[in-house]
Amino acid sequence: MASTRRQFLNRILGGGITAIMAYIIYPVLKFLDPPSISSGERSKAFVATTEEMSLNSAKFFRLLDRAAVLVRLPNGNYKSLSAKCTDLGCTVSFRPAGDYFHCNCHGSEFSINGRVLRGPAARPLEEYDVSVVGDKIYVSAPVKSV
Amino acid sequence: MKHRTARFLEERINLGPVRDWIRRKAVPEHKYSVWYYFGGLALFLIVVQIITGILLAFYYSPTPSKANESVRFIMEKVRYGWLIRSIHFWGANFLIAVVLVHMFSTYFMKAYRKPREVMWVLGSLILGLLLGFAFTGYLLPWTTLSYFATKIGVNTPRVLPLIGNYLSRIMMGGSDVGAATLQRMFTLHTVVLPLLALTLIILHVLLSQVFGSSVPLSQSNYDKQMRFFPDYLLRDAAVWTVGLAILLTFATVFPASLSAKVNPLQPAPAGTKPMWYFLFMYQSLRMYSRTAAIGSIALGALVWMAVPFLDRKSAKGKKSTFFTLFGLALLIYLVSMTVFADISMKIH
Missing domain, CATH: 2.102.10.10 (Rieske [2Fe-2S] iron-sulphur domain)
Incomplete structure (x- = not known):
């Protein structure tokens, strides 16, 4: 069944919000991971x-x-x-x-x-x-x- | 004076609906009503933990060189410091016990059924957060026992595929338990977990006000009710008073002790074991393969949270023997593993 314009826009909005959340969460998760220091010393x-x-x-x-x-x-x-x-x-x-x-x-x-x-x-x-x-x-x- | 304040508020805010709501609010009365008090008691103990936790934070220092000394200072030099710490220590134990009773009584009364599914999920998440509080708080006195118990705790998730190592690293703040771990546990214990827990608790309590107390299916023929204000609230207050009296008795008769500061060179002390509420996990990890034990516990927790959505019979107001037996089996497992772990530790 073809989606209505409203459904289509809702999907775009949902996808956009998810992308923004991922954009925020990803650096936070990386920030929490302590850096590994390998100096060869x-x-x-x-x-x-x-x-x-x-x-x-x-x-x-x-x-x-x-x-x-x-x-x-x-x-x-x-x-x-x-x-x-x-x-x-x-x-x-x-x-x-x-x-x-x-x-x-x-x-x-x-x-x-x-x-x-x-x-x-x-x-x-x-x-x-x-x-x-x-x-x-x-x-x-x-x-x-x- | 009272009238003036009331008038002042009345002129600015329409308190009529609130007064009507309080007047109308009632609590069902039946032979299982006694279990309702555990929710209120848990809330009371949470307030006790917040107050004592804030007081302890005035003196506590989250660094390896000062953590143990600052707790010792609280206990030996600060006036009533030993009592505040003892109440915080015993309060945590009591809180988890009371929340467990609240959860299982809710479960067996099938109070999770429609429309309270979300309340059940929130309650399960709150229990998870409380266990998080217990875990993060355990390291803070920086004793040898807490150090090694935390080592076990933060290294255990390593067996999980994909996220195991990451989880372990972010909890430790490095490749081993040390200053970064202490800092992280303190931040989690005093900032992250309180914010999350308060949000979920407020939502849980708000929903309980919206839906009211659930009546067990077997008691649905009884329509006796008690006014919340003042009848039920006074009884609630009496339960809190008794709870506080028991808590104070434990805190004074069995004050929380503080063992020696961490010495990572010392071997892990014999009998290194977690607090009683983690013993079932500890014993499961000892008896089964790590991956199987952690996987089963994680899956079990998810199923437990999803019970309101799985138990279709209860949702329709029918008796659901399967889920009663499921809860009973889980309860027996938790109790037997806890007892078994305790006994086997004593034997070894």
Whole structure:
């Protein structure tokens, strides 16, 4: 059935109002989304001295305003991981007796290497670079977001 | 003096229709009338929350370095600060409980049926906003528990396709919970949500005045009514007084505590769990896959809001057993999941 002139004009008006609303809402939604800063820079932090870190021990520290952990593996090597559970972001705790990390929020578990031992977490803990200069241990990670 | 004021107003505004409306306004009286009081009680508690919230905002500082200290200052130094915060804390809990009772009583009395469909939708949205208030307010004391509970809350939507990451980011104001999150939660809690909630509450109350109280189908043979002014209003005031007395008792006997300031390096404390009104979600997320749990809850909420449009029998004044059973099943699910979550947390 052909539409009347009134119906046609109503549709034009409705479409126009919708377009104006979208024109207003879109920048608001974009404004609320925080900008991602990726500068290619790395953040480096002094974490501990080699004397402080006994075998099978862990030290928590802040890197890029986030919780991170330095572990000394049973073979004597160092490893640094994000201490943020990959499930919902809670900080994990270290269980030296069992050589693993445990998240109190939903029970996820990670090996001392950051591998998932038990869900619900699906991804391993993010790994950072470790460098030993003399007796000082440094950890670095890329600055990738706000 | 009174006469003068009345005369002053009368000369300028025609108050006759308002007086007539008040004189005519009546509330149905039947064996389920007691449930009507929960709507008024919810409104009263909202006023309590607004007043105590404004008072707290005079001292609260929404920055990671000062948030916890400012709440401690309110509780330890400001005169009656502990009481105001305690009332705000318990008021939030009571308000959600009262609104839930109001919602389920409305549901089982089928008060959502024509012509009150929009009132039901508005009421459901108001409950959503109140839960939003609770969620955003929880982070404000900036304690370790509130920090991790918020982390769980803001990261949970990530599983949603397309909008999940965006939702999570705009709630956090970044890639992790921090200063930006605190600022955003404070803005939502004190500006955005109050504006939205007040608009919807005013509309909800206006519609309730237009339509009056709904009479359950089983009681439609009773035509007994009570005058709103002063008979019902006095009873309403008595309920508010009792409500306030219970609230004050809880606020003084079990004052709201304040745990230690956030230390993100500390592992999430054992027993990190949300407030009781989010426990059913928490337990659902633990028992089922994230996507299934969130998807089902979102879909369930939409169906719940659409019930007046789905329940055709009630709209025609007929008994609708299916929707009564649906409401009952939902109620049992909510209660059992909440209890189950609480028990399993205690065991672990």
